[in-house]
Amino acid sequence: MNDNTISNLSVDCVIFGFDSEKLNVLLLERKLEAENGETVFCDHTLVGHHVRVGETLDESAARILEETTGLSNIYLEQFYTFGNPDRLKKPRAKLWLESIGRNPEERVISVGYFSLVNVNSVHVSYTERHASWFNLNEIEDLGFDHKEILNKALEALQTKIKTNPLAFELLPQKFTLSHLQKIYEVVLGIEIDKRNFRKKVSQVPYIVPLKEKQQKVSHKPAQLYMFSRDIFEATKKKDFNFSF
């Protein structure tokens, strides 16, 4: 297969999306049809692609993300590289690789990136393969070794969100404190006390209240906030700590 890519090097992206309630992952449908049109199997995989000649790994991840979501300038982080010789040796993987013209015997190593978006900023289903959001907790198995990659990505996200301002990448620009709290709860799998959470947030200078409230909600409308990266950069010390 010659499409100007490096045949044994790929990038897989774990695209996390928050929808005000749950943590979701963007997956592609992997449907293999026989010549007679019957479905041989249908499951899901992460978004990934072989790295192009002359393209850095970061550029490759950004390209994959943009091709799938239409988004650019998105938070992206390399978290681990998967290179077991047998990582593409499951029966379905072989069938699939053959069907798309890749050599199933070739050892491919994959560099894993995760990215963070708000689901409402994404209009999915750009490409030839159908993409859609899946609740993280309901993902059973994935094609290739992608479940393992997903697990490792979640671990990396959990570690990093405790000490870095990643939560804001999952939110729209203007957000409520309840949504911010929910992110820490669903990402870390814990419950947080509302009053303690708000006390902590109020001590943080770069989470700034706006002169605006929620509209059209059938309950008391919440104050909106935004994240100021400028204030964050100016005031951050070694001790950012969002571990609960």
Add this chain to the structure above:
Amino acid sequence: MNDNTISNLSVDCVIFGFDSEKLNVLLLERKLEAENGETVFCDHTLVGHHVRVGETLDESAARILEETTGLSNIYLEQFYTFGNPDRLKKPRAKLWLESIGRNPEERVISVGYFSLVNVNSVHVSYTERHASWFNLNEIEDLGFDHKEILNKALEALQTKIKTNPLAFELLPQKFTLSHLQKIYEVVLGIEIDKRNFRKKVSQVPYIVPLKEKQQKVSHKPAQLYMFSRDIFEATKKKDFNFSF
């Protein structure tokens, strides 16, 4: 070049070693001699090698470590993958790669591992290239992109040592609290108050005092301690915290 390795995939190991005072890194001399015996250049690189066919990345890193230090069963952790298309394009890199029969135009991606050892457990200079320890703070530049790899490794070590029991990997089995403290100081680049440090340690169940003291030191001999992984595994909660 055919030595049963994958030509565009390598593993580089950042081997950190503690010597009771400083943090050191094991480097190989990279000396290129012209046909007339004159030295074209001489500098240093990390320890690395191309990945073998059929070998996992972890196995590759363990092999490299053992070939260089004679040690096996050592702490090893993958921390980042370096794949810029131009990472081997510095003039010396090209000359060197040619001299060892590699194609300097080939894009090679390198998976970075760091490992932690006590310098006294290592007898260096196994292989054809001369290996020796260098004080981390005195390393100016390295061959290829290895300075960048080293910087990233140190960052990963600093992050991870704050919340995981890595310090003990840098120490002999029996150690003094001063040495333990010194590790946090040199790795994190900070100073720690002795009394506060010891107060914290005394609350940690898996750092256990032995019935043994230092011998033959020309000052009050220090109590020796050991790390009990069993107790650590049995008592660890989410909240291991060694960030100062």
Add this chain to the structure above:
DNA sequence: GCAAAAGTGTTCGGCGTACACCCATGA
């Protein structure tokens, strides 16, 4: 008026931080 989420304060215990002097040993 009811459902649904927003918003708000106090108490308590533990942990991090700052800080200075005596002790045991080998030379």
Add this chain to the structure above:
DNA sequence: TCATGGGTGTACGCCGAACACTTTTGC
């Protein structure tokens, strides 16, 4: 006896944890 690192305790302030009721809006 001196030099060298080992070893020890207290006071204070901050932060994390636990905990329940009132408010505002849309329907």
